[in-house]
Amino acid sequence: MSDVSVNIGGIRMKTPVMVASGTFGYGPEYADLVDLSGLGAIVVKGICVEPTLGNMTPRTAETRSGMLNAIGLPNPGFEGFVEKHMPFLRQYDVPVIVNVWGRTLEEYADIAEKFDSVDGVAGLEVNVSCPNIKEGSGLFGTDLNMFRQAIAGMRERTRLPLIPKLAPNVSDIKSFARTAEDCGADAISLINSYPAMAIDINTRRPKLANVTGGLSGPAIHPIAVKLVWEASSAVNIPVIGMGGIMTWEDAVEFIIAGATAVAVGTANFVNPLTAIEVAGGIREFLDRNGMASVSELTGTLET
Amino acid sequence: MSDVSVNIGGIRMKTPVMVASGTFGYGPEYADLVDLSGLGAIVVKGICVEPTLGNMTPRTAETRSGMLNAIGLPNPGFEGFVEKHMPFLRQYDVPVIVNVWGRTLEEYADIAEKFDSVDGVAGLEVNVSCPNIKEGSGLFGTDLNMFRQAIAGMRERTRLPLIPKLAPNVSDIKSFARTAEDCGADAISLINSYPAMAIDINTRRPKLANVTGGLSGPAIHPIAVKLVWEASSAVNIPVIGMGGIMTWEDAVEFIIAGATAVAVGTANFVNPLTAIEVAGGIREFLDRNGMASVSELTGTLET
């Protein structure tokens, strides 16, 4: 049987299929239904230094073949997370990747350092799709210079595998991918949800309290595949592909495009077993095609 | 009954619903089914100075709630278009907007000048989602400086209403909108299809001969609504909103977000009467809400 285990910047995963940040809570929410040890990795909802409130409601809205979310990164802060959620997560034989973010460069560096000494954390995924409240309008994920500073600052303060998660709404994804690699990132992941909005035509108000949100789900899959293909062609570190995976075929597209692993997000809300089923589908596909390991498939797109 | 006529930079339209470039041919293709005079405007497939071949096939692929296209802008060139298609289009009482493009700054300026003297052309929509073959990697639609030069160069050479069509894959749509206005554009339209790709997992080849293409259809509607909202907040010239309109409700979202008119693209392939039906739906919506004209709805989003 084909070997589907992968190594993402030192994080060993039994399958190449993770669950994406913000779509799987902190683990216990789906634990009744899903064997957490069967996941490639659990990426928890975004954590920053201090407890954070998030946005008002409504926070999500359905769109055609997708959904919008503007949850606003509510979280119990570093201490709250480590105290309340890590004990649960440590029970399972599955890598825990913590999705982290900050409001300033300092906060990015601080949260990296804090997690460095936490037992049971396999790596950090860095959410840069958030506004920099200190410098004003710029976003860490779309301003190359701010992106570089954030990642470089974190690299200095942690030895944990560092996985910057690229924002999709840029014209040149390759420069962000290369910058991540140059700053010492161990892998990159993409894509985060795409900035978007929906309007209730009767009230003439946005469907989200936050006005705009992020589009995710199968609607964005073709955008994500293209960005993963471009990004993976620009770097040598592993790429984690995500965006709209509903079936194993969707995941295989990412792998052929150049992803070493993938993550399932929105699909968890439809079928929480998606990540498990996708991993099974990939294994069978490899078997059928006589491939000994998933690495034989990665980046094999013929153009 | 509510007045749905609009004025886009001097182009008077009976309804605010146009058909989008590349999805309605040059007019005759749907003329058996659609009363062309009932459209807000016909925007024809992109024309450049010389005849152009376009891409190899396959040129389109279906995706979830959307489609990819990489037609590659085949066209008979300026002369071929004017000779073969304008006589047909002149028969109808409907504004004809010619979508134009170039491979270099000179070609953009040239095509603008050439159309200046063509009878029956109401305005030019400028497709900037194409690579600059002379300067290399940059794209007219994502490099602000090249965008400015292209539009400013055209403005000097034509008195026709000029409608730059913005590319969606930029971080800051507002600066492109403002630049268009600064260069003397009479309106802007957005969004063009979003760069994306799909892979046939069995052949491990891209589903499009061109490898990548543009994503259109309802999948991208929430992205388009957000970009139209942002762009229209940045300029005083009218905005034409498009991307994924299937129903009148989708169009009304664009109008509430700030669009003066809208265009129907991919939906034409599903139901060629979409633009007519959407216009009817908008009129009824205005009637039900006691609005005398569509302008009372434009940009009324309460945030």
Next chain:
Amino acid sequence: MNLRDVTVIEHVEVQGGYRLLVMDAPDIAAQVQPGQFIHLQIPDLRDALLRRPFSIYNAENNRLSVLYKGVGVGTRWMADLKPGDPLSVMGPLGHGFPIAEAGGYPVLVAGGYGMAALYIAARESRQKGTAFFGGASAGDILCVPEFEALGWEVRVTTEDGSLGMKGIVTDAMDEWLAQNRPEGEPEYFVCGPSGMLKAVGERAMKAGTKAWISLDNNMCCGVGACLTCVQKIRTADGAWEWQRACREGPVFECREVIWDGEESVEHRTSNIEHRTKS
């Protein structure tokens, strides 16, 4: 909580656009507590991905039933379901209604599908009290014979006066309270639109009695993972925190809930704790 592929056994129009959907779902049915809900995946639903939450109307003999109305893309599509069709069901979910306090007088207040959502609570309650059902019109008043068969006194209000008293449900409640003195403190069990939940809650707070209200917040995951359905809930120290309608709720005591627009209370922590209420 389970995730199961179940089969439609019965699907009939009840009245006023409401339909009864009965499914064969033994292991989910066996676990149901009053006021819980299921999260339904509607098969082949064009381009609408997400599951839809429905209160459990009944759960007996391996069967699970819901009462629903066609209001949007999903519920209208459900109209086509026929016996034998497959459905994916996640449930039972959420924390529902507590058992009515001994010595109290239980009062049910419901609008729309709220009548269905209260049925199991009405059956499980040892005391049977009064049920106030409100709706726009006679077609919106569901299950009256069923509640009467359980031993409840049902009082109906409709806005157009086509059934019962003309007015809204709290009018009927106020009138009844003014004229009657139930043996025992009234304890309210409420399910319906937010306005109704708020209005009953206010009365309960004024009178110093308890009102358990079932929130109708928009949901996405249904299990606590996405943080879509959160509600501001008062903490013991007078501040507030987000709690998830799908996990810590949908039922809360009215004093706990801070409604949108209420004068602001300090936010204590954004910490979603895994409260174990039941």
Next chain:
Amino acid sequence: MNLRDVTVIEHVEVQGGYRLLVMDAPDIAAQVQPGQFIHLQIPDLRDALLRRPFSIYNAENNRLSVLYKGVGVGTRWMADLKPGDPLSVMGPLGHGFPIAEAGGYPVLVAGGYGMAALYIAARESRQKGTAFFGGASAGDILCVPEFEALGWEVRVTTEDGSLGMKGIVTDAMDEWLAQNRPEGEPEYFVCGPSGMLKAVGERAMKAGTKAWISLDNNMCCGVGACLTCVQKIRTADGAWEWQRACREGPVFECREVIWDGEESVEHRTSNIEHRTKS
């Protein structure tokens, strides 16, 4: 060409996964020429938007029928269609087969749904010649009695030998041509996979006879607006231009078609003209 909401009249499995779909569509049926197709919108098709093209199998008595096989998301979904269901149909579309030349000997060559696509041409042809039907297995050979009833000699080839001769359709053709001398020049009418079109075309060109081949190019709009379905077509001056399979085609004479990978010919103009072939 019309766009009509039509009703399913009959929908049955024929054999080997092929289904016959009959629709009530008077004004479209009345206009059909041999080799044309319709563009079908499959209602409520989850997240797949586009119409699907199907050759018209028959058009008589106000009825339109197609023969199709479930191969992907759309055609599998069509399996659920039942009499009375609505469908949106655009058609008839494209330029089909010409009438067989007087004095010639018409030869039909078909694979898969190509047998259906040739039925009207077979009926309209004054001369009846030989029809070569090929497929993987017996289940893929459609409509033999129908063609025989029209007066055609049908010769079947299957790859697994389960029906007729074992081999591919051109094997049977070559054998037959070697042994028979039809009265009149053979004129080929071909519909099937590209490989078959090419192979028959090569034989026709060698023999200096005509072969009309119906292209199976991917389509999107079906009417000439999107330029998805284009094919390189030789121009009179030896160069090539794009023509649209949905509008100028799907039927072309084999000499006109330049296949992918053929040694490059100069591209003349990219000008899609509105050829009026019929």
